[in-house]
Amino acid sequence: MNKGTVLFSDNAFLELNTFLENRKNTISKIFILTDTNTFKFCLPPFLEKMPNLSEYELIEIEPGEENKNIETIIGIWDTLTDLGADRKSLLLNLGGGVLTDMGGFVASTFKRGMDFINIPTTLLSMVDASTGGKTGIDLGMLKNQIGVFSLPEMVLVSSEFLSTLEARQLRSGLAEMLKHGLIADKKHWDNLKNMEDLDITDLDTLIKQSVQVKINVVTQDPTEKGLRKILNFGHTIGHAVETFYMNTDKMLFHGEAIAIGMIAEAHLSTLETGLDLNDAIDIKNTILEYFPKTKIDRKDFDAILDLMKHDKKNISGVVNFSLLDNIGSCKFDCKANTNDIENALEFYMA
Amino acid sequence: MNKGTVLFSDNAFLELNTFLENRKNTISKIFILTDTNTFKFCLPPFLEKMPNLSEYELIEIEPGEENKNIETIIGIWDTLTDLGADRKSLLLNLGGGVLTDMGGFVASTFKRGMDFINIPTTLLSMVDASTGGKTGIDLGMLKNQIGVFSLPEMVLVSSEFLSTLEARQLRSGLAEMLKHGLIADKKHWDNLKNMEDLDITDLDTLIKQSVQVKINVVTQDPTEKGLRKILNFGHTIGHAVETFYMNTDKMLFHGEAIAIGMIAEAHLSTLETGLDLNDAIDIKNTILEYFPKTKIDRKDFDAILDLMKHDKKNISGVVNFSLLDNIGSCKFDCKANTNDIENALEFYMA
Numbered sequence: 001m002n003k004g005t006v007l008f009s010d011n012a013f014l015e016l017n018t019f020l021e022n023r024k025n026t027i028s029k030i031f032i033l034t035d036t037n038t039f040k041f042c043l044p045p046f047l048e049k050m051p052n053l054s055e056y057e058l059i060e061i062e063p064g065e066e067n068k069n070i071e072t073i074i075g076i077w078d079t080l081t082d083l084g085a086d087r088k089s090l091l092l093n094l095g096g097g098v099l100t101d102m103g104g105f106v107a108s109t110f111k112r113g114m115d116f117i118n119i120p121t122t123l124l125s126m127v128d129a130s131t132g133g134k135t136g137i138d139l140g141m142l143k144n145q146i147g148v149f150s151l152p153e154m155v156l157v158s159s160e161f162l163s164t165l166e167a168r169q170l171r172s173g174l175a176e177m178l179k180h181g182l183i184a185d186k187k188h189w190d191n192l193k194n195m196e197d198l199d200i201t202d203l204d205t206l207i208k209q210s211v212q213v214k215i216n217v218v219t220q221d222p223t224e225k226g227l228r229k230i231l232n233f234g235h236t237i238g239h240a241v242e243t244f245y246m247n248t249d250k251m252l253f254h255g256e257a258i259a260i261g262m263i264a265e266a267h268l269s270t271l272e273t274g275l276d277l278n279d280a281i282d283i284k285n286t287i288l289e290y291f292p293k294t295k296i297d298r299k300d301f302d303a304i305l306d307l308m309k310h311d312k313k314n315i316s317g318v319v320n321f322s323l324l325d326n327i328g329s330c331k332f333d334c335k336a337n338t339n340d341i342e343n344a345l346e347f348y349m350a
Numbered sequence: 351m352n353k354g355t356v357l358f359s360d361n362a363f364l365e366l367n368t369f370l371e372n373r374k375n376t377i378s379k380i381f382i383l384t385d386t387n388t389f390k391f392c393l394p395p396f397l398e399k400m401p402n403l404s405e406y407e408l409i410e411i412e413p414g415e416e417n418k419n420i421e422t423i424i425g426i427w428d429t430l431t432d433l434g435a436d437r438k439s440l441l442l443n444l445g446g447g448v449l450t451d452m453g454g455f456v457a458s459t460f461k462r463g464m465d466f467i468n469i470p471t472t473l474l475s476m477v478d479a480s481t482g483g484k485t486g487i488d489l490g491m492l493k494n495q496i497g498v499f500s501l502p503e504m505v506l507v508s509s510e511f512l513s514t515l516e517a518r519q520l521r522s523g524l525a526e527m528l529k530h531g532l533i534a535d536k537k538h539w540d541n542l543k544n545m546e547d548l549d550i551t552d553l554d555t556l557i558k559q560s561v562q563v564k565i566n567v568v569t570q571d572p573t574e575k576g577l578r579k580i581l582n583f584g585h586t587i588g589h590a591v592e593t594f595y596m597n598t599d600k601m602l603f604h605g606e607a608i609a610i611g612m613i614a615e616a617h618l619s620t621l622e623t624g625l626d627l628n629d630a631i632d633i634k635n636t637i638l639e640y641f642p643k644t645k646i647d648r649k650d651f652d653a654i655l656d657l658m659k660h661d662k663k664n665i666s667g668v669v670n671f672s673l674l675d676n677i678g679s680c681k682f683d684c685k686a687n688t689n690d691i692e693n694a695l696e697f698y699m700a
Contacts, residue, residue, distance in 0.1 A: 070420065077489055078489070081489065081660070086664055086666070086667075087662065087665070088666070109498055111495060111497075112494075112662070113498065113573070134462065145460075146460065146461075147459060148463065223463070310431070315438050316436070317434055
């Protein structure tokens with residue numbers, strides 16, 4: 001099986017059982033990384049499906065983006081050391097995007113690299129964070145400022161974990177699915193638009209479609225030299241907004257921030273890459289059906305713009321965007337001036 | 351030019367000048383990482399040879415293994431952030447092994463990877479640390495516990511920096527050169543044995559030979575799945591001894607610790623892999639010509655053995671050695687029991 005292979009539903013657990021059986025003489029020790037939520041809600045059903053996983057060590061961390069930092073990483077490095085982890089150990093990351101991003105970074109840097117497997121438990125991490133080999137942590141206020149590209153041995157996607165999520169978390173994942181449709185698959189966008197409402201029993205096929213878009217993109221450009229940048233649609237403005245409200249009472253989930261970013265950047269796309277204004281309005285209306293509007297104060301625009309200047313995607317300080325020319329088609333390395341970015345935020349608020 | 355290419359002497363600086371000229375439109379910003387010593391002694395002669403390096407930012411760190419930790423790394427990440435580094439920036443690491451190991455780790459993890467170039471300024475880093483793609487930091491007392499494999503764009507080896515080194519530092523590098531001879535090149539070992547004394551004016555050819563041994567090994571096995579482990583000859587016991595005396599008044603330079611490790615592991619080689627005892631004695635006498643004996647207290651053996659149990663090279667807690675079967679030939683994945691390891695330390699002390 002190639003590194004990074006994504007497996008779905010019960011088949012996924014069967015494959016992991018086989019993987020563990022086949023490697024039982026070469027894997028020195030198995031570690032399961034959970035947070036306090038996934039420990040409680042996801043670990044029991046996971047273990048039930050894993051008869052070949054009898055011996056393991058548990059490592060538990062605090063959940064949430066506010067803990068996605070080097071201090072948490074140092075804690076995990078220390079724990080792995082104390083528990084005798086070595087280069088032939090295996091780390092199973094059971095959690096959302098914050099956890100799989102951190103677990104991947106820990107595994108890739110511990111003793112210069114041990115194997116890891118991602119078992120995403122949120123919709124967001126299933127369709128986005130857990131696949132594609134990006135690992136990382138935040139540095140101060142800057143999201144994913146530190147990290148490496150490193151593929152998991154496999155990714156197990158099972159929608160049964162979704163039953164434990166609250167509606168706001170489900171919606172957060174939907175934002176990235178909508179993005180996948182917008183940047184590369186109009187049919188997927190239409191399917192999502194025509195969905196009656198967000199119900200996990202109907203999601204399996206849509207999740208597979210969405211993961212497929214991401215895989216298609218990242219296999220063509222694993223380290224984001226070009227094409228992969230289209231996955232950043234909505235993320236330049238979205239990341240800045242997410243960072244701006246972090247640790248405030250208006251704190252946004254990642255997908256909620258990206259929803260804002262996609263609406264604003266759809267408008268920017270009409271200015272820079274020729275997206276039809278009607279399409280931008282369609283995008284805005286469709287997204288707002290799921291995501292209630294966040295009131296962004298005009299006096300905060302400067303601070304939000306300032307955050308964009310620190311975006312990882314920038315080259316030589318010029319803010320870099322991925323923008324749509326049509327629904328289902330995206331350009332990368334687009335520039336926009338401050339005035340247009342402010343207009344895009346106004347479009348979101350209008 | 352392939353990543354990781356090693357260039358020698360003045361040709362090296364010419365190549366770097368050309369590299370900078372060719373990439374002047376794609377490199378967004380150049381950073382030079384120095385420590386307080388290399389800032390003073392190595393930066394001026396380096397800049398003199400680099401007419402095409404006119405704009406750069408300097409980052410200065412404290413020298414020494416005691417600063418090879420995550421706190422220093424966080425400081426560099428923060429500084430790069432403040433100075434506007436991005437993925438198209440280039441980091442020039444001007445220093446010894448501690449600095450090139452840390453600079454490589456910083457560059458490989460900053461925004462998931464920016465390019466870096468190593469310009470080793472000590473004999474040790476020329477013949478060892480700066481080539482081969484290992485980057486890393488210590489975690490607590492454990493050497494290089496954290497890191498990634500990542501190749502520099504190029505490595506510039508120029509013996510002119512060696513004139514600023516004190517004798518003890520030069521000797522430290524000699525240990526790794528002797529190791530290269532012992533594990534893979536008997537002729538190189540003989541050349542080093544026949545050297546009148548350690549004089550930098552005669553070192554150019556010997557340095558090239560030594561680097562060539564390392565390159566031959568690491569290109570066959572970049573991520574140390576097998577063969578590359580032979581470079582760890584002397585390092586299992588050597589690292590433990592180095593760690594044991596760290597931050598004490600008997601603190602050893604890396605090469606001094608490896609010198610002890612090689613003598614002890616030469617004896618272990620007679621027990622485990624059939625090295626002739628006369629060869630072990632020859633190794634001991636040759637090494638002791640350069641490295642005065644360190645008195646290791648027998649009551650400290652247990653603590654030193656305990657440190658070996660945390661060695662990165664271990665699998666499932668079994669201490670792993672690379673041992674000689676002949677001078678110029680080395681086996682990896684060798685085991686040894688506690689008693690034999692103690693005997694090996696006794697052999698060193700005898």
